[in-house]
Amino acid sequence: DAKTTQPNSMESNEEEPVHLPCNHSTISGTDYIHWYRQLPSQGPEYVIHGLTSNVNNRMASLAIAEDRKSSTLILHRATLRDAAVYYCILRRTTSGTYKYIFGTGTRLKVLA
Amino acid sequence: EAQVTQNPRYLITVTGKKLTVTCSQNMNHEYMSWYRQDPGLGLRQIYYSMNVEVTDKGDVPEGYKVSRKEKRNFPLILESPSPNQTSLYFCASSLFSGTSGNEQFFGPGTRLTVL
Numbered sequence: 001d002a003k004t005t006q007p008n009s010m011e012s013n014e015e016e017p018v019h020l021p022c023n024h025s026t027i028s029g030t031d032y033i034h035w036y037r038q039l040p041s042q043g044p045e046y047v048i049h050g051l052t053s054n055v056n057n058r059m060a061s062l063a064i065a066e067d068r069k070s071s072t073l074i075l076h077r078a079t080l081r082d083a084a085v086y087y088c089i090l091r092r093t094t095s096g097t098y099k100y101i102f103g104t105g106t107r108l109k110v111l112a
Numbered sequence: 113e114a115q116v117t118q119n120p121r122y123l124i125t126v127t128g129k130k131l132t133v134t135c136s137q138n139m140n141h142e143y144m145s146w147y148r149q150d151p152g153l154g155l156r157q158i159y160y161s162m163n164v165e166v167t168d169k170g171d172v173p174e175g176y177k178v179s180r181k182e183k184r185n186f187p188l189i190l191e192s193p194s195p196n197q198t199s200l201y202f203c204a205s206s207l208f209s210g211t212s213g214n215e216q217f218f219g220p221g222t223r224l225t226v227l
Contacts, residue, residue: 043202046216101171
């Protein structure tokens with residue numbers, strides 16, 4: 001079964017870059033890699049997604065390994081507001097629909 | 113304002129008493145989904161719907177029912193709740209285009225306790 005594996009927790013200093021890793025060794029060719037984050041007492045919110053190529057948006061960058069078995073979410077300059085649980089997710093297309101497979105997430109602590 | 117709403121936000125009930133958690137979105141999204149979140153297990157998909165009258169099971173569908181009679185609404189029904197369904201529930205919606213990533217928008221969550 002497809003799943004993602006992430007470290008339980010990570011720490012970063014404010015204003016420094018953060019690299020959040022994710023392993024998804026059972027990924028299929030059409031699975032999209034999504035990242036969401038969950039702030040305390042809120043629902044998850046979208047961060048970024050990709051299929052094969054690295055992606056950048058205003059929130060973060062996503063680096064995808066060439067074999068697609070791992071990916072890294074990069075926050076270029078962590079702020080205190082980035083403290084959250086970050087989820088690496090596979091979006092699998094089956095029979096013309098989507099299923100989402102969440103990992104257990106990485107709790108990011110940002111130190112002032 | 114584009115949003116996903118859930119009601120109730122908090123619910124305490126007893127074993128066996130049928131309940132419904134409502135979910136509504138105002139973004140004309142085709143895809144809607146229910147998740148439960150438990151400590152140490154992250155989020156797990158319960159049911160999802162690609163459009164009106166089209167639903168399918170996620171990874172943990174046992175003990176739950178859903179319906180999609182209107183595009184904007186996707187209620188989660190627990191016919192006979194049990195204590196192991198005590199959890200935090202999230203509804204989400206997104207476009208369904210078959211291509212690209214399609215960002216999901218999540219509701220604020222419903223905390224359910226079954227005694």
